[in-house]
Amino acid sequence: MTTTATATKQFMTSEQLLNHWQGHRNLTRRIIETFPEKELFEFSVGGMRPFAKLAVELISIGGPALKGIVERNMEGYSEEGFAPKTKAEILERWDKETEVINHYFNQISEERFQETFNLFGQYEFPVFENILYFVDNEIHHRGQGYVYLRALGIEPPFFWERF
Amino acid sequence: MTTTATATKQFMTSEQLLNHWQGHRNLTRRIIETFPEKELFEFSVGGMRPFAKLAVELISIGGPALKGIVERNMEGYSEEGFAPKTKAEILERWDKETEVINHYFNQISEERFQETFNLFGQYEFPVFENILYFVDNEIHHRGQGYVYLRALGIEPPFFWERF
Numbered sequence: 001m002t003t004t005a006t007a008t009k010q011f012m013t014s015e016q017l018l019n020h021w022q023g024h025r026n027l028t029r030r031i032i033e034t035f036p037e038k039e040l041f042e043f044s045v046g047g048m049r050p051f052a053k054l055a056v057e058l059i060s061i062g063g064p065a066l067k068g069i070v071e072r073n074m075e076g077y078s079e080e081g082f083a084p085k086t087k088a089e090i091l092e093r094w095d096k097e098t099e100v101i102n103h104y105f106n107q108i109s110e111e112r113f114q115e116t117f118n119l120f121g122q123y124e125f126p127v128f129e130n131i132l133y134f135v136d137n138e139i140h141h142r143g144q145g146y147v148y149l150r151a152l153g154i155e156p157p158f159f160w161e162r163f
Numbered sequence: 164m165t166t167t168a169t170a171t172k173q174f175m176t177s178e179q180l181l182n183h184w185q186g187h188r189n190l191t192r193r194i195i196e197t198f199p200e201k202e203l204f205e206f207s208v209g210g211m212r213p214f215a216k217l218a219v220e221l222i223s224i225g226g227p228a229l230k231g232i233v234e235r236n237m238e239g240y241s242e243e244g245f246a247p248k249t250k251a252e253i254l255e256r257w258d259k260e261t262e263v264i265n266h267y268f269n270q271i272s273e274e275r276f277q278e279t280f281n282l283f284g285q286y287e288f289p290v291f292e293n294i295l296y297f298v299d300n301e302i303h304h305r306g307q308g309y310v311y312l313r314a315l316g317i318e319p320p321f322f323w324e325r326f
Contacts, residue, residue, distance in 0.1 A: 009273040011180040012291045014172040020295060045208055046313030110172040128175045132183060133323070136302050140322055143306020150209030159303055160296070 014113065018105050021135050022098065023162030028058065028138055029094050030157045031145045037087050045144075045151055054141040055090050056082060061134050063100035065119055069112075069130070070104045074121035105131075177276065181268050184298050185261065186325030191221065191301055192257050193320045194308045200250050208307075208314055217304040218253050219245060224297050226263035228282055232275075232293070233267045237284035268294075 012020075032040065032055055041052045060079045068075060084090045113128040123130060149156040175183075195203065195218055204215045223242045231238060247253045276291040286293060312319040 009177040009276075010173045011175050011177040011276055012173075012295075014174040016291065017174040020292075024299070045310050046316075048310065048313055113172075113174055128179065129183075132175075136187070137322070139299050139302040140306045140309070143303045144310050146303070147208050147211065147307050147310040150211055153209075159300070 014105070014108070014110070017131070018102070021131075022101070024135060024138055024142075025062075025094075025098060025101075027157065027159070027162050028055075028142050028145075029091065030161075031142055031149070032087065032090055032094065034149060034154060034156060035087070035145075036152075036154075039148075039152055040087055040090075043148055043152060045148060048144060051145045051148055052084065052087075052090060054144065055094070056084065058138050058141065059090075059093055059097055061137065063097040063104070065130065065134060066101060066104035066108075068119060069117055069127055070107045072117070074118050077120040077122065177268070177271070177273070180294070181265070184294075185264070187298055187301055187305075188225075188257070188261060188264075190320065190322070190325050191218075191305050191308075192254065193324075194305055194312070195250065195253055195257065197312060197317060197319060198250070198308075199315075199317075202311075202315055203250055203253075206311055206315060208311060211307060214308045214311055215247065215250075215253060217307065218257070219247065221301050221304065222253075222256055222260055224300065226260040226267070228293065228297060229264060229267035229271075231282060232280055232290055233270045235280070237281050240283040240285065 032051065035043075035051055039050075041050055044050045056079055059082060060077065064077075067073070082093065084093065108127065113131075114126055116124060117127050117130065118124040119130045123133075125133075146156045146159075195214065198206075198214055202213075204213055207213045219242055222245060223240065227240075230236070245256065247256065271290065276294075277289055279287060280290050280293065281287040282293045286296075288296075309319045309322075
């Protein structure tokens with residue numbers, strides 16, 4: 001069997017990745033919406049964090065991380081400064097971050113995706129790996145949210161519906 | 164602000180995606196290992212499938228889907244033909260599929276990733292999107308597995324440890 005060299009083959013463009021991520025963010029937004037107000041902040045399984053806390057984590061990563069990458073700023077990760085008390089506050093901030101993510105993501109060059117950066121002064125990886133981590137971490141935590149909803153007897157949105 | 168055109172910017176190479184996926188598969192393997200034998204096949208939350216069933220789904224997607232893509236074969240998705248009764252059987256098959264995935268993935272050209280293919284005669288999307296779906300679906304279901312383990316009082320492996 002002959003295989004062509006894989007090292008230089010493009011898997012996808014940055015525009016495709018951004019679109020993919022925003023599709024996932026749209027589904028996560030729908031999961032936030034699906035939780036009843038009280039359970040969003042209080043319900044969990046196995047001593048894990050309620051989904052509102054997970055949403056705050058996701059909000060504290062995406063936009064701030066991309067800003068750090070673009071500005072080469074290694075300020076630490078922090079969830080402080082955003083302590084929402086209602087679902088509406090979370091959704092409003094979620095939508096603001098959608099624009100922040102688009103704004104900074106589009107300023108990252110092809111070369112930069114391959115450069116190592118010490119994100120939040122703590123996670124030293126190639127930029128593309130850090131970005132994949134943001135998406136993966138969101139899918140991972142949202143998977144928890146699906147279980148919380150099922151445990152509450154609520155049918156979650158389809159995993160494959162994004163926009 | 165000036166931004167460069169994103170449509171032609173490479174986000175990552177196919178080799179990087181394969182490595183990323185196999186890292187995730189390695190973590191999922193560790194989750195399978197972490198379940199006690201009985202709970203792997205029987206435990207779940209909220210009426211969802213036990214983790215053994217989710218592992219069979221993942222095994223029935225990755226290798227068979229890539230084979231279908233490479234051979235342009237639109238045979239339907241099926242979980243039949245693999246009904247493991249033990250954790251050891253699942254792990255053995257998991258490792259076999261690692262090789263199957265490497266074998267077929269490396270035969271997909273850069274152009275092919277952008278072509279539309281009717282996977283399993285049912286999912287008509289660009290090949291790169293279908294492959295992203297395999298990885299995302301694995302992270303999503305593994306996230307459920309994390310909740311099952313926590314609900315069982317078992318500490319799961321760290322999400323960021325891949326190899």
